Amino acid sequence: MKLELGNFPVNDVSFGPATRYSGGALQINKRQLEQAILKDSRLSSAEIQLAKPGESCRITKIHDALQPMVKVSGPGTVYPGVCGRPVVTVGTGRTHRLTGVTVMELAEMPMYEGYDSPVEDFVDMSGPAADLSPFSETTNIGLRLVPDPGLSILDQNEATHSAALWVSDTLAGLVRDLEPPDTEVFELPPCDPALPRTVYIQCMRSSEHYSNQVYAFWTAIYGLTRLTPPWLLHPNELLDGAVSAGSPYHGPAATSWVYANNPVVMDMYRRHGKEIAFAGVITIRTRWSAQFEKDITSTQAAKLAQMQGAKGAVITWDAGGNDFMETIRTVQACEKLGIKTVFLTGEESPESGGPPLLEPLPEADAIVSTGFGGHANRSMQTLEEVEKIVGFETIAENIMLPKEQVTARRGVQYFRGRDIYGFSKISAFDF
Protein backbone atom coordinates (compact mmCIF):
# COMPACT_ATOMS: atom_id res chain seq x y z
CA MET A 1 0.00 0.00 0.00
CA LYS A 2 1.57 3.26 -1.13
CA LEU A 3 0.20 6.69 -0.32
CA GLU A 4 1.50 10.03 -1.55
CA LEU A 5 0.66 12.90 0.77
CA GLY A 6 0.75 16.33 -0.85
CA ASN A 7 1.00 19.04 1.80
CA PHE A 8 -0.19 22.58 1.16
CA PRO A 9 0.88 24.83 4.04
CA VAL A 10 -1.56 27.52 5.11
CA ASN A 11 0.14 30.48 6.73
CA ASP A 12 -2.79 32.87 6.70
CA VAL A 13 -6.55 32.44 6.96
CA SER A 14 -8.92 35.36 6.38
CA PHE A 15 -12.49 36.13 5.41
CA GLY A 16 -12.92 37.61 1.96
CA PRO A 17 -15.05 37.76 -1.16
CA ALA A 18 -13.97 34.36 -2.47
CA THR A 19 -13.16 30.93 -1.07
CA ARG A 20 -9.73 30.13 -2.45
CA TYR A 21 -6.18 29.07 -1.69
CA SER A 22 -3.27 30.94 -3.20
CA GLY A 23 0.38 30.90 -2.20
CA GLY A 24 -0.25 29.76 1.35
CA ALA A 25 -3.14 32.13 1.98
CA LEU A 26 -6.57 30.63 2.54
CA GLN A 27 -9.47 32.98 1.97
CA ILE A 28 -13.00 32.05 3.01
CA ASN A 29 -16.27 33.59 1.84
CA LYS A 30 -17.87 33.36 5.26
CA ARG A 31 -21.50 34.07 4.32
CA GLN A 32 -21.47 31.81 1.29
CA LEU A 33 -20.16 28.83 3.24
CA GLU A 34 -22.52 29.48 6.17
CA GLN A 35 -25.50 29.62 3.84
CA ALA A 36 -24.41 26.44 2.11
CA ILE A 37 -24.16 24.69 5.50
CA LEU A 38 -27.65 25.87 6.40
CA LYS A 39 -29.14 24.17 3.35
CA ASP A 40 -29.23 21.20 5.71
CA SER A 41 -32.54 21.84 7.45
CA ARG A 42 -31.35 19.93 10.51
CA LEU A 43 -29.21 22.96 11.44
CA SER A 44 -30.78 26.15 12.74
CA SER A 45 -27.62 28.25 12.88
CA ALA A 46 -24.06 28.12 11.57
CA GLU A 47 -21.27 30.60 12.09
CA ILE A 48 -17.63 30.40 11.02
CA GLN A 49 -15.16 31.84 13.56
CA LEU A 50 -11.37 31.84 13.38
CA ALA A 51 -8.94 31.14 16.22
CA LYS A 52 -5.30 31.92 15.50
CA PRO A 53 -2.11 31.01 17.37
CA GLY A 54 -1.10 33.54 19.99
CA GLU A 55 -4.54 35.13 20.29
CA SER A 56 -6.12 35.57 23.69
CA CYS A 57 -8.79 33.12 22.64
CA ARG A 58 -10.52 30.06 24.03
CA ILE A 59 -12.29 27.54 21.79
CA THR A 60 -15.17 25.74 23.50
CA LYS A 61 -17.43 22.72 22.98
CA ILE A 62 -15.19 20.92 20.51
CA HIS A 63 -16.87 17.80 19.15
CA ASP A 64 -14.11 17.19 16.64
CA ALA A 65 -11.20 18.85 14.87
CA LEU A 66 -10.68 17.70 11.28
CA GLN A 67 -7.52 17.59 9.19
CA PRO A 68 -8.72 19.14 5.91
CA MET A 69 -7.77 16.64 3.21
CA VAL A 70 -9.07 15.16 -0.02
CA LYS A 71 -8.26 12.10 -2.09
CA VAL A 72 -6.83 12.97 -5.48
CA SER A 73 -6.41 9.38 -6.64
CA GLY A 74 -6.88 5.94 -5.19
CA PRO A 75 -10.04 4.32 -3.89
CA GLY A 76 -12.37 5.73 -1.31
CA THR A 77 -12.82 9.07 0.42
CA VAL A 78 -11.03 10.46 3.43
CA TYR A 79 -12.84 9.79 6.72
CA PRO A 80 -14.47 6.65 5.31
CA GLY A 81 -17.64 5.30 6.86
CA VAL A 82 -18.71 8.31 8.92
CA CYS A 83 -21.95 10.10 8.10
CA GLY A 84 -22.73 7.68 5.30
CA ARG A 85 -19.41 8.02 3.46
CA PRO A 86 -18.19 4.96 1.50
CA VAL A 87 -16.41 2.30 3.53
CA VAL A 88 -13.95 1.38 0.76
CA THR A 89 -10.47 0.69 2.17
CA VAL A 90 -8.32 3.84 2.02
CA GLY A 91 -4.61 4.51 2.26
CA THR A 92 -3.43 4.24 -1.33
CA GLY A 93 -3.06 6.66 -4.23
CA ARG A 94 -2.65 10.31 -3.44
CA THR A 95 -4.18 12.61 -0.85
CA HIS A 96 -3.77 16.36 -0.61
CA ARG A 97 -3.84 18.16 2.74
CA LEU A 98 -4.04 21.73 3.96
CA THR A 99 -1.51 21.85 6.77
CA GLY A 100 -1.46 24.28 9.67
CA VAL A 101 -5.28 24.50 9.81
CA THR A 102 -8.10 22.50 11.31
CA VAL A 103 -11.85 22.57 10.84
CA MET A 104 -13.49 22.39 14.26
CA GLU A 105 -17.01 21.17 14.90
CA LEU A 106 -18.35 23.22 17.82
CA ALA A 107 -21.74 22.36 19.25
CA GLU A 108 -23.35 22.27 22.67
CA MET A 109 -25.24 19.00 22.65
CA PRO A 110 -23.58 15.88 24.11
CA MET A 111 -22.21 13.09 21.94
CA TYR A 112 -25.03 10.82 23.12
CA GLU A 113 -27.47 10.58 26.01
CA GLY A 114 -25.23 9.48 28.81
CA TYR A 115 -23.35 10.87 31.75
CA ASP A 116 -19.86 10.78 30.28
CA SER A 117 -20.64 12.39 26.95
CA PRO A 118 -20.75 16.17 27.59
CA VAL A 119 -18.59 18.23 25.30
CA GLU A 120 -16.77 20.38 27.81
CA ASP A 121 -13.21 20.30 26.51
CA PHE A 122 -11.59 23.52 25.33
CA VAL A 123 -8.43 24.83 23.72
CA ASP A 124 -6.52 28.00 24.67
CA MET A 125 -4.63 29.71 21.87
CA SER A 126 -2.19 31.34 24.29
CA GLY A 127 -1.31 31.22 27.95
CA PRO A 128 -0.27 28.32 30.17
CA ALA A 129 -2.81 25.84 28.78
CA ALA A 130 -1.84 26.47 25.15
CA ASP A 131 1.04 24.01 25.35
CA LEU A 132 -1.28 21.19 26.34
CA SER A 133 -2.84 20.94 22.89
CA PRO A 134 -1.45 20.88 19.34
CA PHE A 135 -4.25 23.25 18.30
CA SER A 136 -2.60 26.30 19.82
CA GLU A 137 -0.25 26.12 16.84
CA THR A 138 -2.80 25.66 14.08
CA THR A 139 -5.31 28.19 12.77
CA ASN A 140 -8.62 26.69 13.73
CA ILE A 141 -11.62 27.30 11.52
CA GLY A 142 -14.39 26.96 14.06
CA LEU A 143 -17.89 26.03 12.96
CA ARG A 144 -20.27 27.19 15.67
CA LEU A 145 -23.28 25.02 14.92
CA VAL A 146 -26.72 24.83 16.48
CA PRO A 147 -28.81 21.89 15.32
CA ASP A 148 -32.61 21.70 15.64
CA PRO A 149 -33.10 20.74 19.32
CA GLY A 150 -36.19 18.73 18.36
CA LEU A 151 -34.00 16.14 16.70
CA SER A 152 -32.60 13.15 18.56
CA ILE A 153 -29.06 13.58 19.91
CA LEU A 154 -27.90 11.07 17.28
CA ASP A 155 -29.40 13.14 14.45
CA GLN A 156 -28.01 16.38 15.89
CA ASN A 157 -24.51 14.89 15.91
CA GLU A 158 -25.00 13.53 12.41
CA ALA A 159 -25.99 17.02 11.23
CA THR A 160 -23.08 18.88 12.83
CA HIS A 161 -20.47 16.29 11.90
CA SER A 162 -21.73 16.21 8.29
CA ALA A 163 -21.41 20.00 8.16
CA ALA A 164 -17.86 19.88 9.48
CA LEU A 165 -16.93 17.18 6.97
CA TRP A 166 -18.47 19.23 4.15
CA VAL A 167 -16.43 22.32 5.09
CA SER A 168 -13.28 20.21 5.39
CA ASP A 169 -13.97 18.61 1.97
CA THR A 170 -14.69 22.02 0.41
CA LEU A 171 -11.55 23.71 1.70
CA ALA A 172 -9.30 20.76 0.92
CA GLY A 173 -10.95 20.55 -2.50
CA LEU A 174 -9.37 23.93 -3.31
CA VAL A 175 -6.01 22.17 -3.64
CA ARG A 176 -7.11 18.92 -5.20
CA ASP A 177 -5.82 19.82 -8.67
CA LEU A 178 -2.80 21.87 -7.62
CA GLU A 179 0.81 20.74 -7.51
CA PRO A 180 1.87 20.40 -3.86
CA PRO A 181 4.97 22.29 -2.75
CA ASP A 182 5.82 19.32 -0.57
CA THR A 183 5.08 15.63 -1.08
CA GLU A 184 5.87 12.73 1.20
CA VAL A 185 5.54 9.09 0.14
CA PHE A 186 4.30 6.63 2.74
CA GLU A 187 4.92 2.95 2.18
CA LEU A 188 6.46 0.08 4.08
CA PRO A 189 8.80 -1.72 1.68
CA PRO A 190 10.70 -4.80 2.88
CA CYS A 191 13.78 -3.70 4.78
CA ASP A 192 16.82 -5.10 6.54
CA PRO A 193 15.57 -8.26 8.31
CA ALA A 194 17.81 -7.47 11.28
CA LEU A 195 15.66 -4.45 12.16
CA PRO A 196 13.11 -5.24 14.89
CA ARG A 197 9.56 -5.55 13.62
CA THR A 198 7.47 -3.19 15.71
CA VAL A 199 3.73 -2.58 15.81
CA TYR A 200 1.73 0.30 17.18
CA ILE A 201 -1.25 -0.77 19.27
CA GLN A 202 -3.84 1.97 19.62
CA CYS A 203 -6.49 1.36 22.29
CA MET A 204 -9.66 3.36 21.78
CA ARG A 205 -12.71 3.60 23.95
CA SER A 206 -16.02 2.66 22.38
CA SER A 207 -19.15 4.61 23.23
CA GLU A 208 -21.29 1.48 23.19
CA HIS A 209 -21.08 0.74 26.90
CA TYR A 210 -22.39 4.05 28.24
CA SER A 211 -24.59 5.03 25.34
CA ASN A 212 -26.22 1.61 25.03
CA GLN A 213 -26.32 2.28 21.29
CA VAL A 214 -24.19 0.73 18.60
CA TYR A 215 -24.36 3.87 16.45
CA ALA A 216 -23.64 6.61 19.00
CA PHE A 217 -21.08 9.17 17.85
CA TRP A 218 -17.57 8.76 19.21
CA THR A 219 -14.15 7.68 17.94
CA ALA A 220 -14.91 5.67 14.82
CA ILE A 221 -13.00 3.07 12.82
CA TYR A 222 -14.41 3.15 9.27
CA GLY A 223 -17.47 4.74 10.84
CA LEU A 224 -17.96 2.05 13.51
CA THR A 225 -18.05 3.24 17.11
CA ARG A 226 -19.36 0.00 18.58
CA LEU A 227 -17.28 -2.54 20.48
CA THR A 228 -15.45 -4.64 17.90
CA PRO A 229 -12.61 -7.15 18.03
CA PRO A 230 -9.06 -5.94 17.27
CA TRP A 231 -8.42 -4.43 13.84
CA LEU A 232 -5.22 -4.78 11.83
CA LEU A 233 -4.74 -1.49 9.98
CA HIS A 234 -2.06 -0.20 7.66
CA PRO A 235 -0.79 3.16 8.98
CA ASN A 236 -1.82 4.69 5.63
CA GLU A 237 -5.42 4.04 6.61
CA LEU A 238 -4.94 6.29 9.63
CA LEU A 239 -3.36 8.96 7.42
CA ASP A 240 -6.51 8.92 5.27
CA GLY A 241 -8.77 9.28 8.31
CA ALA A 242 -9.98 5.69 8.81
CA VAL A 243 -9.91 6.43 12.54
CA SER A 244 -11.85 9.60 13.11
CA ALA A 245 -14.12 11.75 15.25
CA GLY A 246 -13.67 12.43 18.89
CA SER A 247 -14.10 11.35 22.41
CA PRO A 248 -14.18 14.84 23.82
CA TYR A 249 -14.58 13.76 27.41
CA HIS A 250 -10.87 13.11 27.36
CA GLY A 251 -9.75 16.39 25.93
CA PRO A 252 -9.03 17.84 22.52
CA ALA A 253 -6.29 15.29 21.86
CA ALA A 254 -8.93 12.75 20.86
CA THR A 255 -9.97 14.25 17.52
CA SER A 256 -9.76 13.33 13.83
CA TRP A 257 -6.87 15.71 13.25
CA VAL A 258 -4.80 13.99 15.92
CA TYR A 259 -5.49 10.48 14.60
CA ALA A 260 -4.48 11.57 11.07
CA ASN A 261 -1.37 13.30 12.46
CA ASN A 262 -0.61 10.87 15.27
CA PRO A 263 2.99 11.62 16.29
CA VAL A 264 3.56 7.99 17.29
CA VAL A 265 2.53 6.78 13.82
CA MET A 266 4.51 9.51 12.02
CA ASP A 267 7.59 8.81 14.10
CA MET A 268 7.48 5.05 13.64
CA TYR A 269 6.84 5.50 9.92
CA ARG A 270 9.85 7.76 9.47
CA ARG A 271 12.06 5.25 11.29
CA HIS A 272 10.98 2.35 9.07
CA GLY A 273 13.96 0.83 7.38
CA LYS A 274 16.33 2.79 9.61
CA GLU A 275 15.72 1.72 13.22
CA ILE A 276 12.66 -0.50 13.01
CA ALA A 277 10.50 -2.37 10.55
CA PHE A 278 7.08 -0.80 11.12
CA ALA A 279 4.87 -3.85 11.08
CA GLY A 280 1.43 -2.23 11.24
CA VAL A 281 -1.19 -0.74 13.50
CA ILE A 282 -3.48 -2.82 15.69
CA THR A 283 -6.50 -0.95 16.99
CA ILE A 284 -8.56 -2.32 19.87
CA ARG A 285 -11.76 -1.05 21.45
CA THR A 286 -11.95 -0.65 25.18
CA ARG A 287 -14.71 -0.49 27.79
CA TRP A 288 -16.05 -3.97 27.29
CA SER A 289 -18.17 -4.74 30.32
CA ALA A 290 -17.22 -8.32 31.11
CA GLN A 291 -13.81 -9.63 32.20
CA PHE A 292 -13.63 -12.32 29.51
CA GLU A 293 -14.30 -9.78 26.75
CA LYS A 294 -11.44 -7.63 28.00
CA ASP A 295 -9.23 -10.73 28.07
CA ILE A 296 -10.14 -11.73 24.48
CA THR A 297 -9.36 -8.24 23.24
CA SER A 298 -5.92 -8.21 24.78
CA THR A 299 -4.89 -11.77 23.91
CA GLN A 300 -6.12 -11.43 20.33
CA ALA A 301 -4.36 -8.09 19.89
CA ALA A 302 -1.12 -9.68 21.07
CA LYS A 303 -1.72 -12.62 18.73
CA LEU A 304 -2.17 -10.25 15.77
CA ALA A 305 1.11 -8.58 16.72
CA GLN A 306 2.77 -11.98 16.86
CA MET A 307 1.36 -12.93 13.45
CA GLN A 308 2.85 -9.69 12.10
CA GLY A 309 6.20 -10.96 13.36
CA ALA A 310 6.43 -8.19 15.92
CA LYS A 311 9.30 -8.14 18.37
CA GLY A 312 8.20 -4.83 19.84
CA ALA A 313 5.02 -2.83 20.37
CA VAL A 314 4.27 0.77 21.30
CA ILE A 315 0.93 0.99 23.07
CA THR A 316 -1.32 3.99 23.76
CA TRP A 317 -4.84 4.40 25.05
CA ASP A 318 -7.32 7.26 25.01
CA ALA A 319 -9.56 6.86 28.03
CA GLY A 320 -9.69 6.43 31.79
CA GLY A 321 -11.24 4.08 34.28
CA ASN A 322 -11.66 0.41 33.52
CA ASP A 323 -10.62 0.94 29.88
CA PHE A 324 -7.19 0.64 31.44
CA MET A 325 -7.75 -3.07 31.92
CA GLU A 326 -7.86 -3.93 28.19
CA THR A 327 -4.85 -1.72 27.69
CA ILE A 328 -2.63 -3.05 30.45
CA ARG A 329 -3.66 -6.60 29.63
CA THR A 330 -2.59 -6.01 26.04
CA VAL A 331 0.79 -4.92 27.38
CA GLN A 332 0.87 -8.08 29.49
CA ALA A 333 -0.25 -10.39 26.67
CA CYS A 334 2.42 -9.00 24.33
CA GLU A 335 5.15 -9.40 26.92
CA LYS A 336 4.05 -12.98 27.55
CA LEU A 337 4.50 -13.68 23.81
CA GLY A 338 8.00 -12.25 23.93
CA ILE A 339 7.01 -8.95 22.34
CA LYS A 340 8.71 -6.08 24.17
CA THR A 341 6.33 -3.25 24.94
CA VAL A 342 6.57 0.44 25.59
CA PHE A 343 3.45 1.86 27.17
CA LEU A 344 2.87 5.57 26.49
CA THR A 345 0.37 6.91 28.98
CA GLY A 346 -0.70 9.74 31.23
CA GLU A 347 -0.87 9.04 34.92
CA GLU A 348 -3.20 9.89 37.75
CA SER A 349 -2.34 13.06 39.58
CA PRO A 350 -0.99 12.41 43.09
CA GLU A 351 -3.78 14.62 44.44
CA SER A 352 -6.20 11.80 43.68
CA GLY A 353 -4.69 9.84 46.56
CA GLY A 354 -4.42 6.70 44.46
CA PRO A 355 -1.62 5.03 42.53
CA PRO A 356 -0.36 6.57 39.28
CA LEU A 357 -1.83 3.71 37.25
CA LEU A 358 -5.05 1.87 37.99
CA GLU A 359 -3.65 -1.64 37.80
CA PRO A 360 0.14 -1.76 37.57
CA LEU A 361 0.78 -5.25 36.24
CA PRO A 362 4.40 -6.40 36.61
CA GLU A 363 4.84 -6.98 32.87
CA ALA A 364 4.46 -3.26 32.21
CA ASP A 365 8.07 -2.44 32.93
CA ALA A 366 8.79 0.18 30.27
CA ILE A 367 6.45 3.13 30.59
CA VAL A 368 6.75 6.61 29.14
CA SER A 369 4.60 9.02 31.08
CA THR A 370 3.03 12.08 29.51
CA GLY A 371 2.22 13.52 32.91
CA PHE A 372 -1.00 14.31 34.68
CA GLY A 373 -2.64 16.23 31.87
CA GLY A 374 -4.30 19.43 32.90
CA HIS A 375 -3.47 18.91 36.53
CA ALA A 376 0.24 18.92 35.77
CA ASN A 377 0.77 22.21 37.39
CA ARG A 378 -1.24 23.78 40.20
CA SER A 379 -1.00 27.14 38.46
CA MET A 380 -3.16 25.75 35.67
CA GLN A 381 -6.03 24.93 37.94
CA THR A 382 -7.73 28.23 37.12
CA LEU A 383 -6.94 29.80 33.81
CA GLU A 384 -7.02 33.48 32.98
CA GLU A 385 -9.68 35.52 31.33
CA VAL A 386 -9.52 35.61 27.53
CA GLU A 387 -10.61 38.33 25.13
CA LYS A 388 -12.28 36.15 22.56
CA ILE A 389 -14.35 33.01 22.58
CA VAL A 390 -14.68 30.80 19.50
CA GLY A 391 -17.67 28.55 20.01
CA PHE A 392 -19.96 28.98 22.97
CA GLU A 393 -19.86 31.49 25.79
CA THR A 394 -20.33 29.06 28.65
CA ILE A 395 -18.55 25.97 29.82
CA ALA A 396 -19.09 23.48 32.63
CA GLU A 397 -17.44 24.55 35.85
CA ASN A 398 -16.92 20.89 36.69
CA ILE A 399 -17.05 18.26 33.96
CA MET A 400 -18.92 15.92 36.29
CA LEU A 401 -21.70 18.52 36.53
CA PRO A 402 -22.12 19.65 32.92
CA LYS A 403 -25.45 21.36 33.58
CA GLU A 404 -23.72 23.94 35.79
CA GLN A 405 -22.33 26.28 33.20
CA VAL A 406 -20.13 29.30 33.89
CA THR A 407 -18.71 32.03 31.68
CA ALA A 408 -15.95 30.54 29.54
CA ARG A 409 -14.18 33.87 29.18
CA ARG A 410 -13.07 33.98 32.77
CA GLY A 411 -10.99 31.58 34.75
CA VAL A 412 -11.99 27.97 34.15
CA GLN A 413 -10.41 24.86 35.51
CA TYR A 414 -8.34 22.85 33.14
CA PHE A 415 -9.75 19.59 34.33
CA ARG A 416 -9.27 17.58 31.17
CA GLY A 417 -6.66 17.35 28.50
CA ARG A 418 -4.62 14.26 29.02
CA ASP A 419 -1.72 14.22 26.55
CA ILE A 420 -2.48 10.91 24.92
CA TYR A 421 0.06 10.79 22.10
CA GLY A 422 2.85 13.01 23.32
CA PHE A 423 2.09 16.36 21.70
CA SER A 424 2.75 18.58 24.66
CA LYS A 425 6.04 20.20 25.53
CA ILE A 426 5.82 19.69 29.26
CA SER A 427 8.66 17.81 30.95
CA ALA A 428 9.07 16.66 34.50
CA PHE A 429 11.81 15.70 36.86
CA ASP A 430 11.38 12.93 39.37
CA PHE A 431 13.06 13.40 42.71
Added chain:
Amino acid sequence: MAKEIEKAGIPVALISALYSLALTTGSSRVVRGTRIEHVCGNPRLSPEKDRELGMRIIGTAFKALQTEVTGPTLFDPEVEMLGVLA
Protein backbone atom coordinates in the same frame (compact mmCIF):
# COMPACT_ATOMS: atom_id res chain seq x y z
CA MET B 1 -13.73 0.70 50.24
CA ALA B 2 -13.56 -3.06 50.75
CA LYS B 3 -10.05 -2.79 52.15
CA GLU B 4 -11.00 0.00 54.56
CA ILE B 5 -13.96 -1.99 55.93
CA GLU B 6 -11.71 -5.01 56.38
CA LYS B 7 -9.21 -2.87 58.28
CA ALA B 8 -12.05 -2.24 60.75
CA GLY B 9 -12.25 -6.00 61.27
CA ILE B 10 -15.33 -6.77 59.14
CA PRO B 11 -14.78 -9.34 56.36
CA VAL B 12 -15.90 -8.16 52.92
CA ALA B 13 -16.93 -10.21 49.89
CA LEU B 14 -16.60 -8.03 46.79
CA ILE B 15 -18.80 -9.11 43.91
CA SER B 16 -17.23 -7.72 40.76
CA ALA B 17 -17.53 -8.26 37.03
CA LEU B 18 -13.96 -6.97 36.68
CA TYR B 19 -12.64 -9.43 39.19
CA SER B 20 -9.03 -9.38 38.03
CA LEU B 21 -8.86 -5.67 38.85
CA ALA B 22 -10.35 -6.36 42.30
CA LEU B 23 -7.68 -9.01 42.87
CA THR B 24 -4.70 -6.97 41.74
CA THR B 25 -5.78 -4.01 43.84
CA GLY B 26 -5.73 -6.28 46.88
CA SER B 27 -9.32 -7.14 47.87
CA SER B 28 -9.24 -10.33 49.95
CA ARG B 29 -12.43 -12.09 48.90
CA VAL B 30 -13.49 -11.45 45.31
CA VAL B 31 -16.61 -13.07 43.85
CA ARG B 32 -16.90 -13.26 40.07
CA GLY B 33 -19.89 -11.24 38.89
CA THR B 34 -21.49 -11.28 35.45
CA ARG B 35 -21.21 -7.87 33.79
CA ILE B 36 -20.73 -4.28 34.89
CA GLU B 37 -24.35 -3.51 33.98
CA HIS B 38 -25.73 -6.47 35.92
CA VAL B 39 -23.29 -7.91 38.38
CA CYS B 40 -25.61 -10.32 40.19
CA GLY B 41 -27.57 -11.85 37.38
CA ASN B 42 -28.29 -11.82 33.68
CA PRO B 43 -31.44 -10.14 32.32
CA ARG B 44 -31.06 -12.07 29.07
CA LEU B 45 -32.02 -15.26 30.91
CA SER B 46 -35.59 -16.10 31.89
CA PRO B 47 -36.65 -14.54 35.21
CA GLU B 48 -36.30 -17.90 36.95
CA LYS B 49 -32.81 -18.59 35.61
CA ASP B 50 -31.78 -15.01 36.32
CA ARG B 51 -32.85 -15.37 39.95
CA GLU B 52 -31.11 -18.73 40.21
CA LEU B 53 -27.89 -17.16 38.91
CA GLY B 54 -28.27 -14.29 41.37
CA MET B 55 -28.75 -16.70 44.25
CA ARG B 56 -25.66 -18.61 43.14
CA ILE B 57 -23.59 -15.44 43.14
CA ILE B 58 -24.90 -14.21 46.50
CA GLY B 59 -24.50 -17.73 47.93
CA THR B 60 -20.88 -17.70 46.85
CA ALA B 61 -20.41 -14.34 48.54
CA PHE B 62 -21.74 -15.73 51.83
CA LYS B 63 -19.50 -18.75 51.46
CA ALA B 64 -16.52 -16.46 50.83
CA LEU B 65 -17.26 -14.51 54.00
CA GLN B 66 -16.97 -17.72 55.98
CA THR B 67 -13.70 -18.80 54.35
CA GLU B 68 -10.25 -18.06 55.73
CA VAL B 69 -8.03 -16.48 53.09
CA THR B 70 -4.35 -15.63 53.10
CA GLY B 71 -4.35 -13.15 50.23
CA PRO B 72 -6.55 -11.96 47.36
CA THR B 73 -8.73 -14.96 46.49
CA LEU B 74 -11.24 -15.45 43.69
CA PHE B 75 -14.48 -17.29 44.40
CA ASP B 76 -16.23 -18.48 41.24
CA PRO B 77 -20.00 -19.07 41.60
CA GLU B 78 -19.93 -21.73 38.89
CA VAL B 79 -17.44 -23.76 40.95
CA GLU B 80 -18.53 -22.95 44.51
CA MET B 81 -22.22 -23.59 44.14
CA LEU B 82 -22.06 -26.59 41.81
CA GLY B 83 -25.05 -28.77 42.48
CA VAL B 84 -26.30 -26.64 45.39
CA LEU B 85 -29.22 -25.18 43.46
CA ALA B 86 -29.88 -28.20 41.23
